[in-house]
Amino acid sequence: MARRIFDADFLKRLDALSIVSRKVLTGRAKGERRSIRKGAGVEFQDYRPYATGDDFRYVDWNIYSRLDKLLLKLFVEEEDLCLHLLVDGSASMGFGQPPKLDYALKVAAALGYIGLNNLERVALAHFAGGLARTLRPRRGRGQILPLLDFLSTVQAGGGTNLNGCLADYALRVQVPGVVVVLTDLLDPGGYADGLKALLRRRYEVFLVHLMSEEELHPSLRGDLTLLDAEGGASREVSMDRHALERYQHRLQDHCTEAERFCAHHRIDYLRSSTAVPFEDLILRHLRRGGFLR
Numbered sequence: 439m440a441r442r443i444f445d446a447d448f449l450k451r452l453d454a455l456s457i458v459s460r461k462v463l464t465g466r467a468k469g470e471r472r473s474i475r476k477g478a479g480v481e482f483q484d485y486r487p488y489a490t491g492d493d494f495r496y497v498d499w500n501i502y503s504r505l506d507k508l509l510l511k512l513f514v515e516e517e518d519l520c521l522h523l524l525v526d527g528s529a530s531m532g533f534g535q536p537p538k539l540d541y542a543l544k545v546a547a548a549l550g551y552i553g554l555n556n557l558e559r560v561a562l563a564h565f566a567g568g569l570a571r572t573l574r575p576r577r578g579r580g581q582i583l584p585l586l587d588f589l590s591t592v593q594a595g596g597g598t599n600l601n602g603c604l605a606d607y608a609l610r611v612q613v614p615g616v617v618v619v620l621t622d623l624l625d626p627g628g629y630a631d632g633l634k635a636l637l638r639r640r641y642e643v644f645l646v647h648l649m650s651e652e653e654l655h656p657s658l659r660g661d662l663t664l665l666d667a668e669g670g671a672s673r674e675v676s677m678d679r680h681a682l683e684r685y686q687h688r689l690q691d692h693c694t695e696a697e698r699f700c701a702h703h704r705i706d707y708l709r710s711s712t713a714v715p716f717e718d719l720i721l722r723h724l725r726r727g728g729f730l731r
Contacts, residue, residue, distance in 0.1 A: 444547075444548070444551075448717055449551075451721060452548060452551055452552055452555070452720070453555060455552050455720075455725075455730045455731065456552065456556045456730070456731060457519060457521055457549070457552060457553055457556070457558060457616060457729070457730065458728055458729055458730060458731050459519055459615075459616050459642060485498065485501075485509040485510065485511060486509070486510050487507075487508065487509060487510070488508035488509065488510050489510075492510050496510050496511045497509070497510060497511075498510075498511050519553075519558045519559070519615055519616065520558065520559040520560070520561060520575050520613045520614070520615030520616070521549065521550070521553040521558055521559070521560045521561070521615060521616050521617075521618070522560075522561045522562075522563070522575075522607075522611065522613075522615055522616065522617035522618065522641070523546045523549060523550055523560065523561070523562050523563070523617075523618050523620070524562075524563045524565065524603075524604070524607060524617060524618065524619045524620065524621075525539075525542050525543065525546050525562070525563070525564050525565070525589075525592060525620050526539075526542065526565060526566070526598065526600070526619075526620060526621035526622065527539060527564045527565065527566050527570060527592050527593065527594055527595070527596075528565075528566040528567070528594065528595070528596055528597060528598040528624075528625075528668060529566075529594055529595050529596055529597070529667045529668045530594075530598065530622055530624045530667050530668055531594045531621075531622055531648075532593075532594030532595075532667070533650055533652070533653070533667060534650025534651070534652055534653070534712055535650070535651075535652075535712075536712055537594065537650075537712075538622050538648045538649070538650055538712055539592065539593075539594045541648060541712040541716065542620040542621075542646075542648055543589045543592060544716050545620060545646065545716070545719065545720065546562070546589055546618075546620060547585070547586055547589050548716075548720050549618060549720075550562065550582070550585045550586075550589075551582055551585075552730070554576075554577070554578060554579055554581050554582050554585065555579060555582075557577060557578065557579075558577065559575040559576060559577045559613070559615070560575065560576060560577070560581070560585065561573060561574060561575040561576070561611060561613070561615075562585060562588055562589070563607055563611075564588075564592045565599075565603035565604075565607070566595065566596035566597065566598060566599075566603075567596045567597045567598065567599050567603075568599065568602065568603060568606070569603055569606050569607060569610070570592075571588070571591075571592075572607070572610070572611065573585070573588050574611070575611070575613050596668070597668040597669065598624060598625040598627075598668060599625065599627065600621065600623070600625045600627065600628070600629040600632045601625075601627055601628060601629065601630070601631040601632040601635075602632070603632065604619065604629075604632030604633060604635055604636055605631065605632050605635035607636075608635045608636050608638070608639040608641065609635075609639075612639065614639060614640040614641055614642075615641065615642070616641070616642045616644065617636055617641045617642070617643050617644070618644045618646060619633075619636075619643065619644070619645050619646065620646045620648065621645075621646070621647065621648070622647070622648050622649060622653075623647050623692070623696055624668075629696070630699060633645070633699075633700075633703065633705060634703070637703060637705070643703075643705045643706070644705070644706040644707075644708070644729060645696075645700055645705055645706065645707050645708070646708050646710065647693070647696060647707065647708065647709040647710070648710060648711075648712060649709065649710070649711055649712070650711070650712050650713075651711055651712065651713045653689075654689070654711055656677070656682065656685065658677045658682075659677050659678075660676070660677060661674070661675075661676050661677075662674075662675055662676075662677055663675075693709060696709075697709070706727065706728075706729060708723060708724070708727055708729075710723065
């Protein structure tokens with residue numbers, strides 16, 4: 439199934455990638471990710487002297503019988519990373535060539551493939567005005583097909599409620615990890631409260647802000663009727679040079695505000711046009727930004 443979406447060469451390059459987390463995430467199950475900490479894992483690392491309160495189960499009694507010293511065995515502790523992929527499927531995501539939603543789904547498919555291929559847990563959610571569907575955290579290469587099947591059913595439609603949906607997800611799926619939010623940030627209600635809700639639940643948040651080339655550089659001219667894709671409201675406008683300049687200023691302010699908000703709250707932020715080749719976004723921009731290695 440993955441080979442129907444990605445060519446064989448791209449899949450080989452995905453096989454060599456892994457997700458990078460700034461935090462050490464110790465979960466309920468042991469993964470294959472190496473932690474920088476020493477603890478009660480499965481691979482012996484070192485010894486240290488016993489201290490009051492240490493667990494006697496990790497004392498090396500063979501050394502004690504020979505040297506009369508209490509030494510504690512240290513092991514490499516493994517991390518359990520859960521990757522959460524949240525895809526905005528509201529009506530505005532259907533805009534553009536290619537549609538922003540199609541682009542977002544390919545990014546989610548690639549990241550999910552990387553996570554499952556590295557035996558991380560991966561969870562999915564599709565949202566618009568509410569959480570439409572969720573796929574609970576799962577692990578293993580055998581879950582790649584269900585993940586791709588889930589993504590293949592997502593269609594653009596409905597309004598957007600970023601704050602409500604992100605907060606709802608944070609409450610429903612209480613498995614901290616890395617959460618990637620793929621959205622165009624086109625919600626009159628904003629996004630700050632939803633992202634803060636994820637942070638409060640100890641998620642490490644990465645925001646991928648997707649825009650179409652037509653949104654970045656509109657080709658509209660003359661007297662037009664613009665229709666809101668989600669609310670259905672219409673507005674008569676005259677698109678001349680001055681109107682386009684005002685639009686560009688508003689757009690730049692919107693993007694700058696999002697970038698500043700994310701920097702202030704230690705949220706990784708990446709803005710991308712859907713004109714950027716999908717492979718470049720994964721293999722170059724996400725690696726350069728430190729999210730993949």
